[in-house]
Amino acid sequence: MTSDTTPVTDPATKSLWSGNFRLYFGARTTSMLGDGMLPVALSVGVLAAGHGITGVGYALGAWMAALTLFMLAGGVLADRFTPRRMMVLADVVRVVVQATMAITFVLGASDLVTIVVLQFISGAATALFQPGVASMIPKIATDVQRANGVLRISEALAGVLGPALAGALVTAFGAGTVFFIYAATYGVSAVCLVAMRMDRAEAVRTAESYWRQLVEGWQDFRSRTWLWGVIAIWLVYGCFVPGVSLPVAAELVVADHGSTALGIGMALFGAGGVLGGALAMRTKAARPLLAGSLGWALFVAYPFVPALRPPELLLYAGWLVAGFGLAYWQVLWSTTVQTQIPSDLLNRVYAYDVAGSLLALALGRSLAGPLAELVGARQLMALSTVLGLVCTGLLLAVPAIRNLRRVN
Structure with a gap:
């Protein structure tokens, strides 16, 4: 297997950190850090609200169910309206949803139905975001594999730092504060994606039907x-x-x-x-x-x-x-x-x-x-x-x- 593997020496890899890739890296890193914070913040918040382990399961399950249900729709919509537009739309929706979650926890009005509905909407928005994660990279990176490696390292670090940061913050300030920070990560992601300079000639396929x-x-x-x-x-x-x-x-x-x-x-x-x-x-x-x-x-x-x-x-x-x-x-x-x-x-x-x-x-x-x-x-x-x-x-x-x- 090692005989099929050779070191990367292509000089084009030096141009990986273009302006667009830097912005995309910023968008993905901040949103992945926020995603890493979610399970801890949501679990602590739901338990503190008195909904128990069952409530935590319903909340996390609602997010995952919506993500799975709407993923195929997200792929089609990304091809019809371009992935960046759908990613920005998804980030805006998630800012609103997670900010609303923060307010409910701060005010002590976090009934389980509200939490489940909000997390379902967040999961549906993530389904609109996720297809573009793959298709954006070939458009902005000269070396696709190296770009994926950089992003995978960032994801691994976010997976470690996100829960640790959420645990410390939720202990010191409560779940509501963590959800405000969580919402802010999606806001940063949206700003970075909007700032990217993409080809205006990028096709928007609307002639064919959705099905x-x-x-x-x-x-x-x-x-x-x-x-x-x-x-x-x-x-x-x-x-x-x-x-x-x-x-x-x-x-x-x-x-x-x-x-x-x-x-x-x-x-x-x-x-x-x-x-x-x-x-x-x-x-x-x-x-x-x-x-x-x-x-x-x-x-x-x-x-x-x-x-x-x-x-x-x-x-x-x-x-x-x-x-x-x-x-x-x-x-x-x-x-x-x-x-x-x-x-x-x-x-x-x-x-x-x-x-x-x-x-x-x-x-x-x-x-x-x-x-x-x-x-x-x-x-x-x-x-x-x-x-x-x-x-x-x-x-x-x-x-x-x-x-x-x-x-x-």
Whole structure:
């Protein structure tokens, strides 16, 4: 696999930090930091309002359900009205929604129905935003893979800093203050996106009907064996490896070593993501999905290590490796999709990709508790490890996947 990988030496990479990319990086970094703050702020706020764990589940579930339901619509609308317009619209809606959340918590008027409705609207807005995340990068970056690496590192850091910052702020000032800051991150994102100088000749496709565009995206999706093949395998992998293992492994770590160890482990998982993104920035694989399968194999350390009841140092090392693998795969996968799919179809095709990924993860999280009770938590983590390796083998077994060549 390493023979397919060579260092990046293209001088064009020096121009990655163009004005547009700087603004886009600012938009994504601030919004990802806000997204990292959401689970902590929302959980504390809902619990403090007296709605219990069930209320937290309803609030987070409403956001995820709306995101999944409207993702395909977001892909079509991004192609019809350009991704940047939809991203700015989504940010404006989320500013209003999260500011309203802040006001309800500050005033003590946070009934559960209001919280659930507001988070559903926020999830729908995120579905309008997300398709443009993929299609904007080829328009503003000379080196798509390096750009994805930079953004993956930023995402990993935000995933560590966001919850930590939210925890400190919510303890000192309350959930309402955190939601005001959360709303402000979307405001910064919108300003950065508006400030970008995009090609005015960018096509706005309005001649075709919504349903025709949706079908056209599906037809292109299913015509690419490597694309639907990866998504089909991911439906199993995503469900039974990250989907199941994230909540169950966390429970095992807390039981074995305490919540402090879980926090350190998650921080090192994020650090692994930084390292994986950095390596992906510096190397280009001639067959990216073949190289990226290494990430699938390495991530199985996440469920495998807690199943062993290990000493803390082994746990930390395993989760560092798992974070590295996941980030390395995500950069190569994102780059492959962005460079292989025609720009006029990318938003819709990417929406099918994200919808499938979200479905697998959501199903896995819903099955985690019942499966752990049925077979035992450690046994489930062992099963998750085996299925992860089997899915990696399936990824390598499909010629259209392992032989796909890099575009740039």
